[in-house]
Amino acid sequence: MKMVTPFLASLLAVSACMTASVCDAATKAKAKPKPLPTYKTSFDCASPQASAEKLICHDAQLAQMDLELNRLYLLALSDEHSVPHPDKVEIDQQFWIDTRNQCDSGPQAKPCVIRSYAERAHQLRQGSAIARTKDPSRRTEGPVAFHCAGLSPLVAATYFTVEPGVVFLKWANTSITLNQVPNNYGTQYTGKDYKGNYSFWQIGDDVFLQIPGSGKMNCAAEPVG
Template identity: 80%
Template sequence: MKMVMPLLASVLAVSACVTASLCDAATKAKPKPLPTYKTSFDCTTPQASTEKLICHDAQLARMDLELDRLYRLALTDEHSVPRPNKVEIDQRFWIESRNQCGAGPQAKTCVIASYAERAFQLRQGSAIARTKDPSRLSEGPLAYRCAGFNALVAATFFTVEPGVVFLKWANSSVTLNQVPNNSGTQYRGKDYKGSYSFWQIGDEVFFQIPGSGQMSCAAEPVG
């Protein structure tokens, strides 16, 4: 019996040590809850995977709030194109389209592009949506004339972090994301055609599309 008690104590000690180690490992492995940001919809009960993504992403949440601000302004504009009742219908279809971005590896890219294009539409169609509200996080559309390029380039900016620009010309469009640069503000992106760049250095603007060299652009008067 004298030999059994120490042996039993050792077994229990080892068991407790293993259990404690497993508990510590489980505690360390447990992921921290994602932060939740304010959006135009209720993040306590998000209905789609895209909404969950927006609720937990600071950049997307700010784009959502700005888009909602533009939408509500457009609804008050009797001169908007399209008219307010059609703006409301279009918004419902847009939300359905945005939510189709899903939760795949390109989900965030898809959501950013969706917000950027919708902001362009609302700002282009409503003078009230383009008012210089100090709280605004969007600007444009601004028009640029690029050397050797026949079409005007319309640019709508989202001043979030990182920034986003939606560019539209003729029958083409692209959404670009701001990238770190020590000189000016540069946006880059790509689609199935290749890579794009839009670079602002003071009053100078440079635009590059697939298959073309860098073009120098000048802002066109607005209004």
């Protein structure tokens, strides 16, 4: 039986130590998360000033919404007939930015930012004919007015054609932002608030709305003009 000499034992120990160190370093390198991609936005992502801005810089959907919102804002500023007037649009925009930036960094941060962009886009498109122009690069549509059976007020819908899509619905004193979900039979948006669940979907020319406490309602788009 061969004996392991002290010299050989020390060499084996060093080899084992080196192998363990290499393996440990490789494991750490493998576990190190990749940096998040940074997307183009209307503000400088090199020095974001709020948690909401950091989130937008690294989220493709939110970055698209940000660029589209800025496009609508610049168009509304150029519209002398906008409601409100361009000087008030500028004031409202700064107030909106401050409000958007109040969305914190928790799990509800992204839904909060999406709601903020959806509502502001609705306001700008509703108030300015120039903002509603058919620009081929646009990522918003509407507002489109729907009459839904069983619901007295008209429902205004403004769409964000980003990925995934978003729709902002407003009627009377109620508004809700819904997110697009997979549907093999049409385009469907869902969401919820403290009242319950909402669903809005289109199958061909048929449009339906379901709100808390109500069954599925058939909706018809009101003629434009």
